[in-house]
Amino acid sequence: MRRFDKSMYWFAFHRKQIGFRHICVVILVLLYTLLGAALFWSVESRYEKTKTLRHVSHLEELLTKLAENMTDSVNDVNTTATVSEMKVYIREAYIELMKLEGQYKGSTYYKLEDPENNWKWTFESAFFFSMNVYTTTGYGSIAPESTLGQFLVCLYGFVFVPVTLVALRDLGQFFLVHLTKLYAHGIQKFRELNGDKHVDEDEIIRLPIKACLLLLAAYLAVCTVFIYFYDELSGNESDSGISMFLCFYFSFISLSTIGLGDVMPNNATFSPLISIIFFFGMAVTKVVNRNTFIAVENGIFGTLTLVENKLDGIVTRWSASVKPEEKPASPKVQRAFSMDADSVAQPDETPNEILNNFTVRSIATFMKSNADIYGGGFGRVQLRRGDLMNTDNQATVNSISQLRHRAPSQSQPNTGNNNV
Secondary structure, three states: OOOHHHHHHHHHOOOOOOOHHHHHHHHHHHHHHHHHHHHHHHHEEEEEEEHHHHHHHHHHHHHHHHHHHHHHHHHHHOOOOOHHHHHHHHHHHHHHHHHOOOOOOOHHHHHOOOOOOOOOOOOOHHHHHHHHHHHOOOOOOOOOOOOHHHHHHHHHHHHHHHHHHHHHHHHEEEEEEEHHHHHHHHHHHHHOOOOOOOOOOOOOOOOOOHHHHHHHHHHHHHHHHHHHHHHHHHHHOOOOOOOOOHHHHHHHHHHOOOOOOOOOOOOOOOOOOHHHHHHHHHHHHHHHHHHHHHHOOOOHHHHHHHHHHHHHHHHHHHHOOOOOHHOOOOOOOOOHHHHHHHHOOOOOOOOOHHHOOOOOOHHHHHHHOOOOOOOOOOOOOOOEEEHHOOOOOOHHHHHHHHHHOOOOOOOOOOOOOOEE
């Protein structure tokens, strides 16, 4: 018991170092993947076998009729041929035509050629399909055909797609933290090699965008090379894998969750190993998205703000040259985008001063600043009731900022922010 207590104490003390929470997340994903694989395999494999036998029966009936008609025609020209021989000939011709069109794999006769290995729905393919559902990749190369299977897809995706988003976010944060630590150690080693052994403990280390893009490119290259050789080795001597470019195309489509399904590996089509490397690749993609999203958002927002400032300048110059009685009434439509950006700012910040002084050159600096223009309040809009009731003034970035920073003595009673 004493030994057991010590081991539990050690585990509790070192749980963060060994990544206990991240291990639990991975185990959770594995459990509901196995659950989905068991469900889809049990439902769709039986349906596939029943459907295949039904198709075989219909095809054999059709081949018999064609063979009888062709036998009668051939025998009219003094050539002897039996119905069974003609039936075999037509079947082989049909199979050759499908092979030339690239439609033979997955067909009825292909499945019957090797029933143990050529069924589409196996536990491995069901595992592969389950991961396609909750990662929203959805190649379309394998999909349920039974009504029960399609209903299970809706239920399974409804429950586990949000859970997977949480898991990918957690794994992405795990990768981001450790990659940032690795980057910090690399910078320190590089400085020591250059003679700078000073360590600034207050220095803020942030993984740069270039390093993130390089990481994504490296992972994409690893996936491309792995699929190329894995697909080649998974087939027979006569079965070749897909080309290197198609491997790259398939890897990009998978990591970006576009999942067109127009290109799939020839031999390792539904391999769970492929879906697993892409699952962790999506967590790596989260690292890139977290570091590049704010920069892209700031660049787009800064460009739009620059255009709006130019338009505001034109309106201001026009207003100065027009008599007050000739000015049109202020529109009632409010600039919600600017309002949203400014309403979540802190009282001690003046983002309107930054935004109103934008230039083309300052946009690049604003992108590198990594400053969240929404202050972490994206999707939340806060409006002042007095502004909603006042229809004579147009709400702009400057006017909202002035109202928010107005002295309490000048404010109307009960004018607290209200969430809309």
